[in-house]
Amino acid sequence: MLSKKEDEWLYTISGKRKLIDFNFKEIWRYRDLLFLFVKRDIVTLYKQTILGPLWYLIQPLFTSVIFTLIFNNLGQIKTGSIPPFLFNLAGITAWNYFRDCLNNTSSTFTKNQNIFGKVYFPRVILPMSITISNLLKFGIQLLIFIGFFVYYYTTGYELSINSNIILFPVYVVIMAMLGLGLGMIFSSLTTKYRDITVLLTFAVQLLMYVSAVPYPMSEAKAKFPPLVAKIVEYNPLTQIMEGFRYMLLDIGEFNLTRFLYTLGISLFIFLIGLVIFNRTEKSFIDTV
Amino acid sequence: MSEVILKVEHISKQYRLGLVGTGTLSHDLKRWFYKLRGKEDPYLKIGDTNDRSKAAKSDYVWAIKDINFEVKRGEVLGIIGKNGAGKSTLLKILSRVTSPTTGQIKTKGRIASLLEVGTGFHPELTGKENIYLNGAILGMTKAEIKAKEQEIVEFSGCQRYIDTPVKRYSSGMRVRLAFAVAAFLEPDILVVDEVLAVGDAEFQKKAIGKMQDISKGDGRTVLFVSHNMAAVENLCTRAILLENGKVKFEGDTKDCIQMYLKGKKTTSSDFDSKFIKKVRMLNKNNEVSDQFVMGEDFILEITSSGIKNTTGLHLGFFIKDTYEQKLTAFSTAMKSVVVEQNNGLDEEVFLFKIKKPNLIQGDYIIDISVSFKKGGRLDFIDSAISFNVVASDVYGNGVLLNSHFGKIYLDVETTLKINS
Numbered sequence: 001m002l003s004k005k006e007d008e009w010l011y012t013i014s015g016k017r018k019l020i021d022f023n024f025k026e027i028w029r030y031r032d033l034l035f036l037f038v039k040r041d042i043v044t045l046y047k048q049t050i051l052g053p054l055w056y057l058i059q060p061l062f063t064s065v066i067f068t069l070i071f072n073n074l075g076q077i078k079t080g081s082i083p084p085f086l087f088n089l090a091g092i093t094a095w096n097y098f099r100d101c102l103n104n105t106s107s108t109f110t111k112n113q114n115i116f117g118k119v120y121f122p123r124v125i126l127p128m129s130i131t132i133s134n135l136l137k138f139g140i141q142l143l144i145f146i147g148f149f150v151y152y153y154t155t156g157y158e159l160s161i162n163s164n165i166i167l168f169p170v171y172v173v174i175m176a177m178l179g180l181g182l183g184m185i186f187s188s189l190t191t192k193y194r195d196i197t198v199l200l201t202f203a204v205q206l207l208m209y210v211s212a213v214p215y216p217m218s219e220a221k222a223k224f225p226p227l228v229a230k231i232v233e234y235n236p237l238t239q240i241m242e243g244f245r246y247m248l249l250d251i252g253e254f255n256l257t258r259f260l261y262t263l264g265i266s267l268f269i270f271l272i273g274l275v276i277f278n279r280t281e282k283s284f285i286d287t288v
Numbered sequence: 289m290s291e292v293i294l295k296v297e298h299i300s301k302q303y304r305l306g307l308v309g310t311g312t313l314s315h316d317l318k319r320w321f322y323k324l325r326g327k328e329d330p331y332l333k334i335g336d337t338n339d340r341s342k343a344a345k346s347d348y349v350w351a352i353k354d355i356n357f358e359v360k361r362g363e364v365l366g367i368i369g370k371n372g373a374g375k376s377t378l379l380k381i382l383s384r385v386t387s388p389t390t391g392q393i394k395t396k397g398r399i400a401s402l403l404e405v406g407t408g409f410h411p412e413l414t415g416k417e418n419i420y421l422n423g424a425i426l427g428m429t430k431a432e433i434k435a436k437e438q439e440i441v442e443f444s445g446c447q448r449y450i451d452t453p454v455k456r457y458s459s460g461m462r463v464r465l466a467f468a469v470a471a472f473l474e475p476d477i478l479v480v481d482e483v484l485a486v487g488d489a490e491f492q493k494k495a496i497g498k499m500q501d502i503s504k505g506d507g508r509t510v511l512f513v514s515h516n517m518a519a520v521e522n523l524c525t526r527a528i529l530l531e532n533g534k535v536k537f538e539g540d541t542k543d544c545i546q547m548y549l550k551g552k553k554t555t556s557s558d559f560d561s562k563f564i565k566k567v568r569m570l571n572k573n574n575e576v577s578d579q580f581v582m583g584e585d586f587i588l589e590i591t592s593s594g595i596k597n598t599t600g601l602h603l604g605f606f607i608k609d610t611y612e613q614k615l616t617a618f619s620t621a622m623k624s625v626v627v628e629q630n631n632g633l634d635e636e637v638f639l640f641k642i643k644k645p646n647l648i649q650g651d652y653i654i655d656i657s658v659s660f661k662k663g664g665r666l667d668f669i670d671s672a673i674s675f676n677v678v679a680s681d682v683y684g685n686g687v688l689l690n691s692h693f694g695k696i697y698l699d700v701e702t703t704l705k706i707n708s
Contacts, residue, residue, distance in 0.1 A: 009295075009394040009395065009396055010395055010396050010397060010398065011395060012392050012393065012394050012395075013381065013382070013384055013387065013388065013392060013393040013395070014387070014388065014391070014392035014393070029427075029429075030424070030427070032424050032428075032429050032430040033424035033425060035430075036420055036421050036424045036430075037421075040410055040413060040417075040421060043412070043413065043417075044410060044412040044413065047412045115408045115425070116385065117380075117385055118383075118385065118401070119383065119385070119400075119401055119408070119425055119426060120383055120384035120385055120401070121425055121427065192316075282386070282387040285380075285385055285386045286303060286304075286386055
């Protein structure tokens, strides 16, 4: 009788931690919260701004113009038959999504310590909701890209979408995993060491330049020193950027090995992020 | 019926004192190095008990240590104790906000906490949107909230403003709405901390009633933490007294409250605080005492250092009843101080002569505060000293006032005018 009763405990709170200790059932129970967070983010993002969601358009457009001026006009980077502006816009659209996921999730613990300090819900819900609500911004920016694509197409440029476009959602998921995974790792580190926040801001900026955002991989191979070219080549983000441009603009080539490599790395970082995040969430409130 | 729903076993929680960020990396490395060699965490062994007023010997402190108790289904358990006794830490562990250092808690039901109401309210969202968001944060599903939405809105009494962003709400309205959401939660175990400190009297009454319904009607289990002894006595079927991170008493609510109040009583106290050194009370014959007769003058003597030499610094005190309700206060900022030179002493002694105190018989507690006139409290001693007022025939006609007449009596001149 007694031993049977012992088994009936719903859950146990203890200080001991297992390495992998996910409670998927619990996360599923809180799914409504996930959607409510997404809704909150979207509804409140541009409250009390004048331009509102127009900010979504302004930032990538201006960045693309600057990139075109600096890298293509001044730096003589060749983009083949593709207009440089469109080439840059494709890269920036994809990069922005990754960057936003990383930046926004990396402050999960520090920004939400107020609410985390009072109630319990699976903490991972928050970074997940950020990744999802960023999809809206990504979608709007993609629409601008499509708009310019159609514009250039009608003015006589030879543009075509690759048939591998069916892989598009897969690439978005890979990018989300990578951004979320890295974001979770950094958010866990920032609870104790705030230096990471400062580091992250400019590290992400630098990362863009070794991720083949404003130039194609072929140019990097031809013009960079061999070591730097290798770094760029094995950077999973490069493969994602190349993949996006391959699908949207049909430049470059699709390499299954590289695709699987990128997928593997992203999945690995995502899982590492989850493990670290899970370990941190239990008692971060004491150190934050 | 009397099934154990929550079992707390040897729960302890250790905190590091001082600034986090200085030396954490080295401590982390040392910990990791010990772990690598298969040894115990070197910082777990050291650590003082949690006594706020004494200087710490080590950098680590046990906020709560070796707490054990069981809660049965349908019980309302009160948790009382002085500030810093470990109540909030215990609740934080129970609500899984932080994890214990050692020990474990087993539960048969879902625990939802009401640590501070209004958690997760977004100022830009409307009242209704916040009901959904807050409900979900507290663990309800959308369908559950939808089913209760009408009741929640009605209970909060904010119907008119339900589609207005919460940032336009008054703080009282925010609390009402937040409590309403939480009150309609249906966890097996509800954890409540000090919510009743806010809101107006009418709402507090409503809230206490609701909590009684929750525990009595639906057989829900409630853990209730409060400094409001009246509310604890009213609501709880059993209580636990925490002191310095340990369970000092567990059992009947009334006994527990008595024990708690007894612990606060002292006649003359020495302090090791920054300004206050010693506190005594003297009766009208200048004898040290803690018993005063109703209506007779008494003196509060506070020996301090450094107050007179700091410009703008004032010494004050609060008189409160045993239920922690403040009755009145006085400070040197209110009335100028008569300074007497006394060459024999190198410390300063403040003598507050309280003339004709209109206190009815009963127990009273004094808090002492050192602060600047414009605000900014430098020192505060909670329950520095307590005293007892003995009944006396203040009106001179044989009527003895007791607690039934409240805490304060008035010196009234009644005139009756009759037209003739």
